[in-house]
Amino acid sequence: MGRIVIDQVSKSFGDVEVIPPLELLIEDGEFAVFVGPSGCGKSTLLRLIAGLEDVTGGKIEIDGQDMTSVPPAKRGLAMVFQSYALYPHMSVRKNIAFPLRMAGLDKEEQERRVAHAASVLNLSDYLDRRPGQLSGGQRQRVAIGRAIVREPAAFLFDEPLSNLDAALRVGMRLEISELHERLGTTMIYVTHDQVEAMTMADKIVVLNFGNIEQVGSPLELYREPRNVFVAGFIGSPRMNLIEGNEAARHDAHAIGIRPEHIAVSGSEGDWSGVVGVSEHLGSDTFFHVHDTGVAETITVRADGEVGFRHGDRVHLAPRQDAIHRFDAKGLRI
Amino acid sequence: MATRHSRSAARIMMAPAVILLLGWMLVPLTMTLWFSFRKFLPLRGGDLGWAGLENYVRFVSSSSFWPSVQATLTIVGGVLVVTVILGVLLALLLDQPMWGQGMVRVLVIAPFFVMPTVSALVWKNMFMDPVNGILAHIWKFFGATPVEWLSQASMQSIILIVSWQWLPFATLILLTAVQSLDREQLEAAEMDGAPSLKRFWFIILPHLSRAITVVILIQTIFLLSIFAEIFVTTQGSFGTKTLTYLIFQRVLESQNVGLGSAGGVYAIILANIVALFLMRIVGRSLDA
Numbered sequence: 014m015g016r017i018v019i020d021q022v023s024k025s026f027g028d029v030e031v032i033p034p035l036e037l038l039i040e041d042g043e044f045a046v047f048v049g050p051s052g053c054g055k056s057t058l059l060r061l062i063a064g065l066e067d068v069t070g071g072k073i074e075i076d077g078q079d080m081t082s083v084p085p086a087k088r089g090l091a092m093v094f095q096s097y098a099l100y101p102h103m104s105v106r107k108n109i110a111f112p113l114r115m116a117g118l119d120k121e122e123q124e125r126r127v128a129h130a131a132s133v134l135n136l137s138d139y140l141d142r143r144p145g146q147l148s149g150g151q152r153q154r155v156a157i158g159r160a161i162v163r164e165p166a167a168f169l170f171d172e173p174l175s176n177l178d179a180a181l182r183v184g185m186r187l188e189i190s191e192l193h194e195r196l197g198t199t200m201i202y203v204t205h206d207q208v209e210a211m212t213m214a215d216k217i218v219v220l221n222f223g224n225i226e227q228v229g230s231p232l233e234l235y236r237e238p239r240n241v242f243v244a245g246f247i248g249s250p251r252m253n254l255i256e257g258n259e260a261a262r263h264d265a266h267a268i269g270i271r272p273e274h275i276a277v278s279g280s281e282g283d284w285s286g287v288v289g290v291s292e293h294l295g296s297d298t299f300f301h302v303h304d305t306g307v308a309e310t311i312t313v314r315a316d317g318e319v320g321f322r323h324g325d326r327v328h329l330a331p332r333q334d335a336i337h338r339f340d341a342k343g344l345r346i
Numbered sequence: 347m348a349t350r351h352s353r354s355a356a357r358i359m360m361a362p363a364v365i366l367l368l369g370w371m372l373v374p375l376t377m378t379l380w381f382s383f384r385k386f387l388p389l390r391g392g393d394l395g396w397a398g399l400e401n402y403v404r405f406v407s408s409s410s411f412w413p414s415v416q417a418t419l420t421i422v423g424g425v426l427v428v429t430v431i432l433g434v435l436l437a438l439l440l441d442q443p444m445w446g447q448g449m450v451r452v453l454v455i456a457p458f459f460v461m462p463t464v465s466a467l468v469w470k471n472m473f474m475d476p477v478n479g480i481l482a483h484i485w486k487f488f489g490a491t492p493v494e495w496l497s498q499a500s501m502q503s504i505i506l507i508v509s510w511q512w513l514p515f516a517t518l519i520l521l522t523a524v525q526s527l528d529r530e531q532l533e534a535a536e537m538d539g540a541p542s543l544k545r546f547w548f549i550i551l552p553h554l555s556r557a558i559t560v561v562i563l564i565q566t567i568f569l570l571s572i573f574a575e576i577f578v579t580t581q582g583s584f585g586t587k588t589l590t591y592l593i594f595q596r597v598l599e600s601q602n603v604g605l606g607s608a609g610g611v612y613a614i615i616l617a618n619i620v621a622l623f624l625m626r627i628v629g630r631s632l633d634a
């Protein structure tokens with residue numbers, strides 16, 4: 014169980030309001046991802062849910078119970094920290110068993126649960142090592158192990174993968190998703206990486222300056238961003254945002270078109286421009302096109318085999334049904 | 347210093363320092379050893395030739411020898427216990443955000459800058475004096491008979507004075523250690539269900555173990571040879587005659603350099619036994 018209701022919760026540090034009152038509902042078993050730029054209050058919101066910070070106003074409910082002033086240990090949540098926060102003087106076994114020991118479980122039960130967690134996370138061979146003798150990915154797994162033995166109502170992850178290298182990050186991403194499928198427990202996951210958000214989430218919460226900009230499934234956010242901020246934040250490479258005459262032609266203050274929704278060719282298209290930098294990924298190529306007359310740079314995605322070079326003149330054809338329109342306040346029309 | 351070339355260069359560069367240090371250590375040590383085998387009475391005939399092991403035998407068989415070893419160990423042990431326990435508590439306290447933190451920290455460290463002789467004099471005359479001391483006044487205020495600290499509780503008084511001097515050192519080292527503890531570890535422990543006492547026991551204390559080891563080792567080295575505090579206060583009476591003080595008496599009061607030197611050699615042996623013993627108990631945490 015792990016249904017979390019955040020009701021008008023706000024947080025200020027001194028005079029600075031980091032999180033204005035906000036509402037959020039996380040269903041039992043959901044994988045919710047908080048995503049947003051650095052300093053937008055993701056960690057603060059997570060820590061409020063965990064109980065590591067006191068709320069300035071509002072109410073936090075977990076499984077129907079008011080948990081606003083309940084100490085962290087009693088909320089039935091487990092947290093995985095960005096720095097892993099393993100206890101350096103304890104072996105992996107003791108690290109994982111620590112919450113059980115604090116809960117006063119008997120030795121056999123502790124052993125059983127640690128062994129189970131270790132086998133789930135492929136840690137069985139490392140149980141007697143110290144955290145200092147493990148690789149980054151293994152430490153991450155120990156931190157997750159310490160969280161799962163408690164059988165919490167929900168897991169909280171604060172940028173757990175940001176200290177890992179790119180390849181390992183992809184691997185751990187899959188492992189965490191896998192773990193979520195297997196345990197079916199609510200998970201709240203903080204990241205500033207929109208790829209992690211898109212690939213893992215059931216529900217993405219986009220935050221900006223402590224405000225919730227939009228809540229929805231990855232595809233909802235991709236297809237129908239509620240405003241310019243979400244449109245620019247979700248999707249990689251970023252959506253092209255165009256203001257001025259071209260936007261006025263579509264009766265909007267600004268229009269947005271994703272790089273993958275623009276066809277590039279040598280001869281036909283509404284816009285034309287000069288190829289600047291091209292990024293070849295093998296499967297795809299991203300062209301940064303200048304001098305189009307509509308925006309400073311337009312990014313387009315083409316097949317990996319399309320071979321325009323720096324300085325080539327190209328024509329761009331945006332897909333008309335994929336154009337997003339925004340009003341002067343940045344809201345979707 | 348990976349390559350053979352850089353290693354030999356390093357050796358040459360270090361040589362002057364090493365030679366100087368060795369000389370510094372070896373000359374007094376050799377002289378002590380030399381005198382300990384001589385019958386040397388500066389005011390009663392000077393160097394009177396070889397004494398064999400006589401000095402050594404006389405020094406141990408004196409009735410003050412074992413009590414002095416005991417007094418030394420009691421003072422060292424007592425001061426260590428007091429400074430480490432209070433040091434940990436003070437370090438935790440000073441780590442808390444509070445008003446005037448910088449000022450408080452300076453005040454806590456201040457006693458360390460007071461010379462041992464001065465601090466002992468201050469304690470003896472201003473605090474512990476049975477007639478005019480502050481403590482005597484407090485006792486009288488509550489209608490009790492003032493305690494004659496330095497004679498009735500001589501050992502405790504000296505431990506108190508020396509602890510007061512060394513507490514800042516312990517606090518300072520332990521404070522830096524407390525500050526280097528990762529906050530997220532404490533938060534993780536809090537989420538894992540450890541209340542504050544258990545967080546202290548399972549997270550903070552193990553984290554401090556290395557710093558505590560350093561405090562214990564360094565303090566022991568200095569405490570084994572405390573002298574000024576005893577000279578100024580009890581002059582070695584009321585059971586506070588340490589090994590150092592005994593040697594001082596043999597050399598300067600009895601004017602027997604040979605006997606004192608033999609005592610010095612015993613002091614070296616005692617220091618080594620204590621060091622070995624400490625390394626066994628606490629040194630292990632230095633490897634971890």
Ligand SMILES: Nc1ncnc2c1ncn2[C@@H]1O[C@H](COP(=O)(O)OP(=O)(O)OP(=O)(O)O)[C@@H](O)[C@H]1O
Nearest residue numbers: 026031049050051052053054055056057058204205
């Ligand atoms: N203890 C604190 N005291 C004062 N201000 C704080 C405190 N903790 C966080 N803040 C401020 O609150 C804001 C949100 O911080 P938070 O750590 O939640 O950001 P974040 O979204 O997690 O960013 P990042 O992606 O960089 O981790 C920041 O502007 C930060 O300066």
Ligand SMILES: [Mg+2]
Nearest residue numbers: 055056057172
């Ligand atoms: Mg953060």
